[in-house]
Amino acid sequence: xxxxxxxxxxxxxxxxxxxxxALVTGLIFLGPFAYVVWRNIDLGxxxxxxxxxxxxxxxxxxxxxxxxxxxxxxxxxxxxxAWLTIRTDIPGRRVWRILAPLPLxxxxxxxxxxxIAAFATGGLVEEIxxxxxxxxxxxxxxFRGAWLVLTLFTFPYVYLPVAAxxxxxxxxxEESARLLGRSPWTVFRTVVVPQSASSIWAGSMLVFLYTISxxxxxxxxxxxxxxxxxxxxxxxxxARAMGMSLVLGVVALTVVVAERSLGRRRLExxxxxxxxxxxxxxxxxxxxxxxxxxxxxxxxLVGPAAVFGFWSxxxxxxxxxxxxxxxxxGDLVTPALNTAETGLITAALAIAVVLPVAWLTARYRSxxxxxxxxxxVAGFALPGVVIALSxxxxxxxxxxxxxWYQTLPLLILAYVLHFGSQATRAAHVAVxxxxxxxxxxxxxxxxxxxxxxxxxxxxLMAPGLLAGAGLVMLSTMKELPATRLLSPPGFETLSTExxxxxxxxxxxxxxxxxxxxxxxxxxxxxxxxxxxIDNY
Amino acid sequence: MLxxxxxxxxxxxxxxxxxxxxxxxxxxALTLVASACGDDSDAGDDASSxxxxxxxxxxxxxxxxDAFTEATGIDVEAKYDKSANLALLIQTEGDxxxxxxxxxxxxxxxxxxxxxxxxxxxxxxITGLVDSGFAASDNTWVGITGxxxxxVYNSELVDPADLPISVLDLVDPKYDGQVAVxxxxxxxxxxxTAMRNELxxxxxxxxxxxxxxxxxxxQPKNSAIVEAVGRGEHAMGLVNHYYNLRALxxxxxxxxxxxxxxTNDVGSLVIVTGGAVLESSDAQDAGAQLLEFLLSESAxxxxxxxxxxxPLLPGVAAPEGLPSLEGYTAxxxxxxxxxxxxxxxxxxxxxxxxxx
Numbered sequence: 001x002x003x004x005x006x007x008x009x010x011x012x013x014x015x016x017x018x019x020x021x022a023l024v025t026g027l028i029f030l031g032p033f034a035y036v037v038w039r040n041i042d043l044g045x046x047x048x049x050x051x052x053x054x055x056x057x058x059x060x061x062x063x064x065x066x067x068x069x070x071x072x073x074x075x076x077x078x079x080x081x082a083w084l085t086i087r088t089d090i091p092g093r094r095v096w097r098i099l100a101p102l103p104l105x106x107x108x109x110x111x112x113x114x115x116i117a118a119f120a121t122g123g124l125v126e127e128i129x130x131x132x133x134x135x136x137x138x139x140x141x142x143f144r145g146a147w148l149v150l151t152l153f154t155f156p157y158v159y160l161p162v163a164a165x166x167x168x169x170x171x172x173x174e175e176s177a178r179l180l181g182r183s184p185w186t187v188f189r190t191v192v193v194p195q196s197a198s199s200i201w202a203g204s205m206l207v208f209l210y211t212i213s214x215x216x217x218x219x220x221x222x223x224x225x226x227x228x229x230x231x232x233x234x235x236x237x238x239a240r241a242m243g244m245s246l247v248l249g250v251v252a253l254t255v256v257v258a259e260r261s262l263g264r265r266r267l268e269x270x271x272x273x274x275x276x277x278x279x280x281x282x283x284x285x286x287x288x289x290x291x292x293x294x295x296x297x298x299x300x301l302v303g304p305a306a307v308f309g310f311w312s313x314x315x316x317x318x319x320x321x322x323x324x325x326x327x328x329x330g331d332l333v334t335p336a337l338n339t340a341e342t343g344l345i346t347a348a349l350a351i352a353v354v355l356p357v358a359w360l361t362a363r364y365r366s367x368x369x370x371x372x373x374x375x376x377v378a379g380f381a382l383p384g385v386v387i388a389l390s391x392x393x394x395x396x397x398x399x400x401x402x403x404w405y406q407t408l409p410l411l412i413l414a415y416v417l418h419f420g421s422q423a424t425r426a427a428h429v430a431v432x433x434x435x436x437x438x439x440x441x442x443x444x445x446x447x448x449x450x451x452x453x454x455x456x457x458x459x460l461m462a463p464g465l466l467a468g469a470g471l472v473m474l475s476t477m478k479e480l481p482a483t484r485l486l487s488p489p490g491f492e493t494l495s496t497e498x499x500x501x502x503x504x505x506x507x508x509x510x511x512x513x514x515x516x517x518x519x520x521x522x523x524x525x526x527x528x529x530x531x532x533i534d535n536y
Numbered sequence: 537m538l539x540x541x542x543x544x545x546x547x548x549x550x551x552x553x554x555x556x557x558x559x560x561x562x563x564x565a566l567t568l569v570a571s572a573c574g575d576d577s578d579a580g581d582d583a584s585s586x587x588x589x590x591x592x593x594x595x596x597x598x599x600x601x602d603a604f605t606e607a608t609g610i611d612v613e614a615k616y617d618k619s620a621n622l623a624l625l626i627q628t629e630g631d632x633x634x635x636x637x638x639x640x641x642x643x644x645x646x647x648x649x650x651x652x653x654x655x656x657x658x659x660x661x662i663t664g665l666v667d668s669g670f671a672a673s674d675n676t677w678v679g680i681t682g683x684x685x686x687x688v689y690n691s692e693l694v695d696p697a698d699l700p701i702s703v704l705d706l707v708d709p710k711y712d713g714q715v716a717v718x719x720x721x722x723x724x725x726x727x728x729t730a731m732r733n734e735l736x737x738x739x740x741x742x743x744x745x746x747x748x749x750x751x752x753x754x755q756p757k758n759s760a761i762v763e764a765v766g767r768g769e770h771a772m773g774l775v776n777h778y779y780n781l782r783a784l785x786x787x788x789x790x791x792x793x794x795x796x797x798x799t800n801d802v803g804s805l806v807i808v809t810g811g812a813v814l815e816s817s818d819a820q821d822a823g824a825q826l827l828e829f830l831l832s833e834s835a836x837x838x839x840x841x842x843x844x845x846x847p848l849l850p851g852v853a854a855p856e857g858l859p860s861l862e863g864y865t866a867x868x869x870x871x872x873x874x875x876x877x878x879x880x881x882x883x884x885x886x887x888x889x890x891x892x
Contacts, residue, residue, distance in 0.1 A: 236879045396632040489613035505782045
């Protein structure tokens with residue numbers, strides 16, 4: 001198998017255009033971070049007062065604790081589920097594969113509300129279980145609730161890249177190990193996990209960064225992380241909010257850089273396409289596996305969807321005459337189209353923007369590439385409201401850019417800045433999937449750079465890139481804080497509709513919006529991403 | 537090794553990829569063109585069109601804005617978000633803000649912007665439409681509707697005889713663990729500011745610490761408290777009056793009930809929602825016209841039916857089944873303090889330990 005592995009970056013000089021492209025990309029992604037730094041200077045933040053106090057350390061500790069625990073549980077669930085659905089004969093594979101990425105699209109504030117409504121005292125589950133004597137359900141508030149919600153709704157960050165990896169990974173090593181009599185668990189541990197380690201790391205990193213930037217779940221569950229404090233302080237105590245944003249950004253950068261230097265030592269296995277993937281017979285583990293997969297997706301998708309379905313049905317069947325409390329599917333058509341449009345454009349743009357940087361970091365040793373990469377990834381950890389305000393600030397600095405203020409392109413730029421990291425990790429892995437010698441061989445045969453890219457490299461990278469595009473699309477479709485601040489007046493998405501319905505206590509309309517969001521993202525994920533990943 | 541690469545699959549996926557890319561770039565190009573065109577039509581500083589930032593819900597405000605356009609011929613573009621977020625946006629936009637009018641859920645955000653000289657001075661004919669306590673004394677903003685602070689309780693868990701007379705009674709150990717609060721929420725903060733104003737710093741701190749010692753459960757916002765009280769998760773909670781009326785409209789079987797504090801109690805504060813015209817606006821007259829319109833009899837009645845809030849225009853009937861606003865001590869409360877004093881309030885709340 002030695003011939004199939006591609007060595008890591010080599011000491012070749014990267015082409016100048018590529019370097020320039022990466023430099024410009026890095027500078028654009030630096031925007032939000034630069035804004036935070038500038039605001040701290042402008043406000044004259046007294047760091048001895050903001051940073052070196054318990055009021056900052058405690059939330060920071062909670063952010064890191066929540067981020068790490070959610071990353072670990074998501075890594076386990078995401079990897080396990082990817083292996084089960086791609087590599088084994090688990091019954092209903094096709095259905096599992098479509099459902100598994102979807103929990104990502106449930107906005108954390110909606111998911112948390114559904115979980116509370118289901119499990120809290122006097123909630124739906126208690127109503128169902130109390131006739132059989134079960135009334136004392138575990139308390140879902142605080143850390144436990146936030147951890148559960150975030151794990152259930154972010155594990156697809158791991159699942160999607162790892163599943164794409166499994167789908168395109170040669171089964172020959174696994175097959176040999178099995179033929180040599182290794183038990184399935186040993187094979188999983190010693191062959192499967194190391195081969196997909198870079199994807200698992202990439203996904204877990206996204207989960208970590210998302211978790212420390214999330215506001216919806218921690219707010220709803222009452223767990224005070226740094227991001228929750230940034231939101232609550234941003235208006236009346238901006239110096240503290242901006243100081244804490246800087247802390248959050250620096251922590252994210254540190255984690256990203258640390259992970260990257262560790263990642264250099266990881267085994268890279270080149271991906272070789274195979275028409276007939278390995279299917280591991282689960283045998284007597286078949287039904288426990290189904291039970292496990294059901295437990296995860298039951299809580300992350302089917303359960304919330306059922307809660308939303310129940311409320312929507314109640315609203316639709318007994319129409320409420322009170323203004324603002326009506327339930328109307330027709331009101332969701334335009335927001336749904338807007339959501340699909342922004343999701344698709346952002347996904348395509350994000351891939352196009354980060355691919356040069358990914359290419360540079362995967363193929364060459366380049367400081368510029370590393371720096372640009374770190375900026376892109378860290379942008380994910382800043383809260384959406386900070387990203388949005390930074391764009392407001394920079395764009396209004398110049399009259400030319402100012403004419404783009406509150407237009408769709410600027411909103412999409414905000415999404416790309418916020419979620420580009422989800423594509424860059426996937427793109428990095430995808431570039432690693434292209435055997436270097438293939439391009440060399442084609443070049444020897446006289447194929448030009450552009451032709452080589454479109455006929456050889458892009459198709460080989462497609463599964464990895466699409467997995468990244470899928471993540472960006474799903475995240476964009478549910479994004480709320482930046483959407484509300486930057487969208488053109490009158491521009492509605494499903495996410496803003498769901499939020500607005502929730503604010504006026506129109507539970508049925510809120511639930512219907514969530515159902516439409518899940519259905520729409522399911523269709524798009526299938527049509528744009530999953531269908532095009534080989535062997536998926 | 538090349539043999540392991542299945543060339544067929546490469547060829548298979550290529551047309552699909554190219555098609556996808558082509559479609560996406562077409563969509564992108566169209567969007568850019570469309571939005572660029574949109575810009576041109578908006579250009580110009582004529583007052584035939586204004587932009588409103590509304591912290592109040594779209595379902596409620598949009599019909600009123602449409603009626604305004606019909607009556608005056610002035611087009612309105614609206615942006616909806618939380619009041620605090622919009623205030624933050626106006627701050628960040630500075631003099632380049634496209635907003636002409638800001639409608640806020642809470643006086644806190646208005647007071648903050650007024651303190652930073654972002655709000656224009658309104659004609660006293662407009663601020664004079666409401667009682668003097670319901671507008672800024674420097675005429676930078678005017679109240680539009682009022683909301684009453686109440687104690688919502690679960691009628692299956694609480695005997696009405698056990699209800700407190702004053703909000704200050706809630707620190708009694710007999711209410712231990714029973715009264716939910718939303719310390720991070722704007723209306724709770726406005727209420728605490730009013731308490732500082734009425735009773736002073738020390739009494740307020742004492743009350744907050746008493747509530748903390750009583751293990752008052754936390755919720756993120758009013759609606760979450762009302763839902764939790766309805767389910768029986770908490771026995772009582774401090775909220776604005778209309779959330780429970782709303783919950784009852786959505787589901788009449790809910791067992792949560794509003795308890796009103798006596799008119800002279802600090803617990804029964806009236807919190808106003810209000811509106812202002814921005815100092816940076818180049819359509820200040822049209823903006824003022826909109827505020828005037830929102831204080832017209834028909835718009836005020838629409839607020840009453842749409843939200844069950846109190847109208848601030850004298851002569852418009854209050855929502856059915858609610859105590860009359862007369863007699864409440866609302867008009868003695870200094871709303872400027874509610875804005876400027878908010879930072880101090882937040883610090884006081886954070887120090888008291890009421891936040892869990």
